[in-house]
Amino acid sequence: MSIALLAPLGLAALAALVVPLVIHLVRRLELKTTEFAALRWISERTRPQRRLRFERPWLLLLRLALLTVLALLLARPVWQGEAISTRPWVVVAPGVALADARAAAGAVDAEWHWLAPRFPHADETVAVTDIPIASLLRELDAQLPANAALTVVVPEQLAGLDGERPRLSRAVDWRIVPGRMVETAPPSTDRIRVAVRYASDAEASLRYLRAAVAAWNQGEPGRYELDERPADAPIDAATNWLVWLAPSAPELTRWLDHGGVALVSSAAAADGEPLWRDAAGRMLAKVAIRGNGRVIALPGALTPAELPLLLDADFPDRLRAAFGGESLAPTRATAAAMHPRVEAAMATGAARSPASAHPLDAWLALLIAALFLCERFIATRPRAESEA
Structure with a gap:
């Protein structure tokens, strides 16, 4: 497990860290010096020496942290989990008999799963209605490693479509067997x-x-x-x-x-x-x-x-x-007409994206919001007399 940067050039924004440093230094230099009469009797050797000090150091640290997290967000960090197995996958649309699917796909050493939410193993029992086939295909394509082969076994008549032929990042072995997917009809007893x-x-x-x-x-x-x-x-x-x-x-x-x-x-x-x-x-x-x-x-x-x-x-x-x-709604079509097509841009992106990488953008955005609120609170609160 590790963290990777998809756009490392975004770290160039760290150069902006010099801005709050300069601002706090300039504000420190703008402080008025009050001469005390007793200082004239103190020799130059024993006079208090000027030291480099920043105005309101806690506020400065918050601003530096805010700019650092912003630069990190621009670099698009991702958390790389454990690598997903690159074994071939065979997914079977509900409504297709498992025996027919194995006959259509042949004797292959692969991961067998249902094309259903959470992609349960083929040995499990799943519902056969209200399955969003098109959406699940896109989800599975995004989760599998780029070099994992994918075979999809579907019936002749598909349901659970969304009006568009699926566009995936990989070529799919599309196997069609006789059958028809069913959709749940509204329960009614009226003739x-x-x-x-x-x-x-x-x-x-x-x-x-x-x-x-x-x-x-x-x-x-x-x-x-x-x-x-x-x-x-x-x-x-x-x-x-x-x-x-x-x-x-x-x-x-x-x-x-x-x-x-x-x-x-x-x-x-x-x-x-x-x-x-x-x-x-x-x-x-x-x-x-x-x-x-x-x-x-x-x-x-x-x-x-x-x-x-x-x-x-x-x-x-x-x-x-x-x-x-x-x-x-255009939720039904023949399986032959819905063969997924390979999108060149998606295929290129999948080849460059690490397997099982989880973006950290949402967490960084929350951290930025928290730091900004803290910075505004400290910057606008009344200062104590001791800091004047």
Whole structure:
């Protein structure tokens, strides 16, 4: 264990120590000398000799200490603990069976851990939901030595992302196995009835709605019920959400006037706020207030040609969030699309940074604040008559 300086040139600020020394000396020389008549009878040999003395030495020491700690802070000291083992690491995302992970990573002599908070050993049991995968990858990358190899085993569908492809300081052996990470759904026992009213030419769209409802029920078995009938069928009072795949009709207007939520297709002239866009920025859906309700308006039909999102794995989540009035955070993606990339600047910094180095900036900042308060207290307090 030792202390190292990441920016030793910061110690050049120690040259400022001469400033308080000069100030205290000058103040001492500015003191008025009072002549005593009795001194004229004392010979030169026995006169009191002048000695080099500093004005208010305790205040001077505090100021010197304050400047010294400031210079040390500029030098960026770090505390180097015991070196971390440079053995390869294999981390497994929760939700992946350990046997599948070992088969994917092969027989390697490595440290096996879960990609979970505190990176528990693979032999321990961890939760499989609400895991911030992207954040944990960055944390692990910062903790491991620069020359430690890292293998990450993840399922095909990832959760716990933060909208950005991870950028790390090292190349990662990214192994993908079949599976899907799950996220915790808000506990609820209320059943939700989804009514679909469609024209004869829109029957092909029903398969996508059935798939979406089936995906919802995987996380909350039996909670979502699909009611599909032609457009002339009445809307039951127990309906929560409505999908209208037919020309506008009084039944739809009454539903919205009573505060209902409806997804309406082929509403090209609808106004409202953008809800979904494609990769090119083309508007795919809008959301607007109608009467006392809310409408999700699609400019075209509910088909992959008009709505490419239908084929995305996260379309059921997007649709449920739209009906619920939520904004869907980009927390899910395919593992193939989230392969971490190496950031050149981070890689260079990691190569130069000592392993297990802990910055001391916070402690030095607290010490500087304490010294400054002490210096101000002594400098501003009334001086005793003996010091005058």
